[in-house]
Amino acid sequence: MTDSSHESVPSRRRTRFPGISSRAYEHPADRSALVALRKLAGFDTVFKALSGLLPERSLRLLFLSDSVRVGDTQFAHLNGMLRDACYILDLEKVPAMYVTQDPKPGAMCIGLDEPIIVVTTGLVELLDEEEMRAVVGHEVGHALSGHAVYRTVLLFLTNLAMKVAWIPLGNVAVMAIVTALREWFRKSELSADRAGLLVGQDLKASMRGLMKIAGGNHLHEMNVDAFLEQAEEYEAGGDLRDSVLKILNVLPRSHPFTTVRAAELKKWAESRDYQRILDGHYPRRSEDKDTSVTDSFRESASHYAESVRTSKDPLMKLVGDIAGGAGDLGGKLRDRFAGSNGNGSGNGSGKGTD
Numbered sequence: 001m002t003d004s005s006h007e008s009v010p011s012r013r014r015t016r017f018p019g020i021s022s023r024a025y026e027h028p029a030d031r032s033a034l035v036a037l038r039k040l041a042g043f044d045t046v047f048k049a050l051s052g053l054l055p056e057r058s059l060r061l062l063f064l065s066d067s068v069r070v071g072d073t074q075f076a077h078l079n080g081m082l083r084d085a086c087y088i089l090d091l092e093k094v095p096a097m098y099v100t101q102d103p104k105p106g107a108m109c110i111g112l113d114e115p116i117i118v119v120t121t122g123l124v125e126l127l128d129e130e131e132m133r134a135v136v137g138h139e140v141g142h143a144l145s146g147h148a149v150y151r152t153v154l155l156f157l158t159n160l161a162m163k164v165a166w167i168p169l170g171n172v173a174v175m176a177i178v179t180a181l182r183e184w185f186r187k188s189e190l191s192a193d194r195a196g197l198l199v200g201q202d203l204k205a206s207m208r209g210l211m212k213i214a215g216g217n218h219l220h221e222m223n224v225d226a227f228l229e230q231a232e233e234y235e236a237g238g239d240l241r242d243s244v245l246k247i248l249n250v251l252p253r254s255h256p257f258t259t260v261r262a263a264e265l266k267k268w269a270e271s272r273d274y275q276r277i278l279d280g281h282y283p284r285r286s287e288d289k290d291t292s293v294t295d296s297f298r299e300s301a302s303h304y305a306e307s308v309r310t311s312k313d314p315l316m317k318l319v320g321d322i323a324g325g326a327g328d329l330g331g332k333l334r335d336r337f338a339g340s341n342g343n344g345s346g347n348g349s350g351k352g353t354d
Contacts (some may be wrong), residue, residue, distance in 0.1 A: 014201045015278055016088050022145040024282040025194040027264075029187040030145075059110065059152075060096075063118060067098040075099055078124070081133050082117070085140040085199045095143050097136075099124060105213055107135055109142035110152045117143070126217050131209035134196040141195020147188045186256045193265045198277065203269045207262055214258040224262075231263035 017024070023031075063069075070078045078097065086094045095115045102120035105127075109117050117139045127135065142148055197206050207224045215222055234257070256264075268274055276282065 014088060014199075015280075016090070017198065017277065017280075017282060018090050019284040019286060020090055020277075021283040021285045021288050022141070022191070022195075023288070024277055025141065025191060025198060026145060027187055027190040027194065030184070030191040060116065063096075063098040063100065063116065067100040067118070070097040070099060075124075077129070078119070078132070078136070081129075081136045082140070085133070085137045088199050089137070089140055089144055089195065091140060091144050095140070107139055108151065109139045109148045111148045112152055115143040115148035126212050127209055128205075130200055130202050130205035131212065134200040134202070134206045134209050136196075137199025138192040138196035140199065141192040142188070144195065145188070145191060147185075147192070150188075151185060189256055189261065190264050193261055194268055194274075197265060197269060197274075201278075203266065206265060210258050210262045210265075227259060228263055228266065231259035234259060235263075 068074050070082060072079060078099070082097050083094055086092075093114070095109070095111075095117050097117040097119070099119055099121060103122045105120060105123040107117070107119040107123055109115050117136075119135070119139075123135065124132070142151070193206070197203060200206060204224070207227070208219060211222050211224065211227050212219070214227075
């Protein structure tokens with residue numbers, strides 16, 4: 001699986017994570033969004049009904065008949081990356097992987113019973129070996145986390161929503177679930193980015209890959225630090241109107257914005273959590289059944305509270321001020337009105353205090 005003859009690769013020796021649970025790398029927002037999704041009224045009923053209707057067999061036949069299946073004799077370098085990623089994340093059954101003709105860079109992991117990984121020719125031609133390794137690890141992370149199931153449902157419902165758009169109110173119910181699924185899937189991408197880093201163990205390659213997806217194969221014209229500055233400017237810039245526009249811009253998307261993904265991944269790579277995983281201290285799959293749902297939800301809630309507290313986005317700062325300082329705000333208002341009354345606000349002058 002490794003080849004020390006490639007001088008362009010900084011280090012071919014990577015740490016393996018036997019028995020690693022997806023909980024080790026899952027973004028707290030991914031877990032909390034999934035919990036919220038499952039609480040959505042009617043979701044369980046719809047999901048169970050769709051499980052028997054989804055054309056998974058048709059999807060497999062489609063890729064088998066009109067794409068190239070990765071193996072020892074076809075896209076062998078991708079096959080090596082796939083097997084290597086499964087080895088590092090200790091995924092016993094290697095998913096089927098296909099390359100499909102599409103100039104737009106993209107990849108996905110779908111399937112109900114068994115995940116299928118699909119990458120486009122545009123992506124294969126855009127990325128170098130280590131950048132592609134991170135992407136393959138990203139998709140294997142989706143498979144290990146069980147994301148493929150919900151992605152398949154999302155694809156099906158998105159197509160269904162388009163077909164029933166003409167039915168009064170029929171589209172509303174479907175779009176409610178589609179919107180919830182998209183919100184979860186955007187969070188799941190942050191988890192999968194982390195899995196890609198665990199597989200490649202090369203942050204620079206992960207950053208380069210995200211930059212290329214955003215700006216094409218022009219690395220000599222791009223700079224990682226400047227790219228991350230864009231994420232900083234995006235988060236902090238503007239006023240409340242821009243905050244609302246950000247929400248409207250991201251709602252129809254299945255993926256977070258690329259600069260945001262890069263900033264999130266860099267933050268995690270520099271965290272103690274990432275280093276602990278590399279040192280071999282991580283939750284195992286054998287412990288998954290003993291995991292407390294309450295603890296997971298509490299951790300997610302804590303993450304959201306911290307995100308709101310530290311966010312530079314005007315709307316998030318307002319939410320934080322309201323949520324965190326409601327008592328203080330009430331005190332200030334009480335003092336303000338008490339002070340006003342004490343300074344002759346009732347004397348008919350109509351003057352207040354500044």
